[in-house]
Amino acid sequence: MTTVTQEAGAPFGAAPPSGDTGEGAAIRTRGLTKRFKGGQVAVDALDLTVPRGSVFGFLGPNGSGKTTTIRMLLGLVAPTEGEYSVLGLPQARALPKVGALVEGPAFYPYLSGTANLMRFDAADPTAHRGTAKRRIADALDRVGLAAAAGKRYRNYSLGMRQRLAIAAALLGPRELLVLDEPTNGLDPQGTREVRTLVKEIAAEGTTVFVSSHLLAEVEQMCTHAAIMRTGRLVAQGTIASLSGGLTARIRVETPGPDDAARVLAGLGLADVRAEGREVTAELGGHAPEQVNAALVGEGVAVRGLAVVRPSLEDVFVGLTGEGFDVDG
Numbered sequence: 001m002t003t004v005t006q007e008a009g010a011p012f013g014a015a016p017p018s019g020d021t022g023e024g025a026a027i028r029t030r031g032l033t034k035r036f037k038g039g040q041v042a043v044d045a046l047d048l049t050v051p052r053g054s055v056f057g058f059l060g061p062n063g064s065g066k067t068t069t070i071r072m073l074l075g076l077v078a079p080t081e082g083e084y085s086v087l088g089l090p091q092a093r094a095l096p097k098v099g100a101l102v103e104g105p106a107f108y109p110y111l112s113g114t115a116n117l118m119r120f121d122a123a124d125p126t127a128h129r130g131t132a133k134r135r136i137a138d139a140l141d142r143v144g145l146a147a148a149a150g151k152r153y154r155n156y157s158l159g160m161r162q163r164l165a166i167a168a169a170l171l172g173p174r175e176l177l178v179l180d181e182p183t184n185g186l187d188p189q190g191t192r193e194v195r196t197l198v199k200e201i202a203a204e205g206t207t208v209f210v211s212s213h214l215l216a217e218v219e220q221m222c223t224h225a226a227i228m229r230t231g232r233l234v235a236q237g238t239i240a241s242l243s244g245g246l247t248a249r250i251r252v253e254t255p256g257p258d259d260a261a262r263v264l265a266g267l268g269l270a271d272v273r274a275e276g277r278e279v280t281a282e283l284g285g286h287a288p289e290q291v292n293a294a295l296v297g298e299g300v301a302v303r304g305l306a307v308v309r310p311s312l313e314d315v316f317v318g319l320t321g322e323g324f325d326v327d328g
């Protein structure tokens with residue numbers, strides 16, 4: 001395994017995987033719990049299933065237990081209770097197939113991208129020396145840094161720095177890539193670069209497990225998500241199934257809201273609400289164009305009509321009754 005971490009000397013393989021093989025899943029946890037000294041429960045009985053081939057968003061506000069979970073999965077910290085398996089293999093066999101980026105990578109500012117990766121690879125006892133040059137060139141190429149390979153790290157943009165960190169996690173063939181908040185601190189351009197890269201890596205068949213406190217980011221980048229809140233799993237599934245639990249609403253802008261509300265209710269739409277010149281209702285199985293035709297047919301002046309799909313944020317608020325308190 002190649003783990004990019006600032007905490008030098010962190011133990012690997014501290015926790016054995018369990019008898020639960022997690023076959024078919026890239027990651028599976030059962031009752032996984034971490035209680036820190038002093039009683040703080042960072043992760044509380046987590047049951048997580050990450051399908052192979054998914055781009056899995058591990059979503060939660062700051063402090064919800066994402067990094068602690070990732071550190072347990074990588075054997076960097078021992079669970080207090082519970083079980084986990086990665087790639088359905090014993091940890092020693094799984095970790096070489098896992099590339100990980102946890103916390104900020106520590107690169108030398110005065111060295112080039114290539115030289116930094118050389119040093120990084122040399123520190124990995126499992127890496128094959130003879131193939132280092134080729135693997136480094138391949139990884140740089142894969143993250144789109146081939147042309148900037150000889151440039152000093154300190155002259156890299158934020159996006160390039162993060163892409164180099166991902167290249168470091170890709171120095172060997174990986175079945176699973178674990179990225180902890182890979183867009184943290186990036187500008188919009190850097191964020192786009194990382195998002196595109198994650199999609200490309202996933203398209204090549206690598207499962208990507210990516211933590212984020214940004215709902216919109218997970219919606220854009222991921223096929224699946226798990227939502228955490230104060231160490232507990234709130235929901236998990238495909239993005240579509242998570243937001244599919246909530247129905248889409250139709251929003252009509254009109255100078256005749258009372259008439260519009262009457263027509264929508266007459267069509268059988270549920271939860272009709274009028275506020276000012278806007279009327280909304282649950283769309284249910286109705287086609288928006290039919291709703292529009294009915295409104296116009298009844299003489300309602302439709303100035304605007306939109307279908308509002310529920311977001312992951314709506315899911316979170318619906319499940320917890322709380323806002324998703326983040327800065328994104």
Ligand SMILES: Nc1ncnc2c1ncn2[C@@H]1O[C@H](COP(=O)(O)OP(=O)(O)OP(=O)(O)O)[C@@H](O)[C@H]1O
Pocket residue numbers: 036037040041042060061062063064065066067068069181213
């Ligand atoms: N080594 C530790 N000792 C004690 N408490 C810890 C330790 N590491 C994390 N915690 C606590 O565990 C909880 C979960 O932290 P964790 O870093 O896993 O959350 P997170 O979701 O990754 O948040 P962030 O995005 O802010 O890193 C927090 O309340 C944190 O303060």
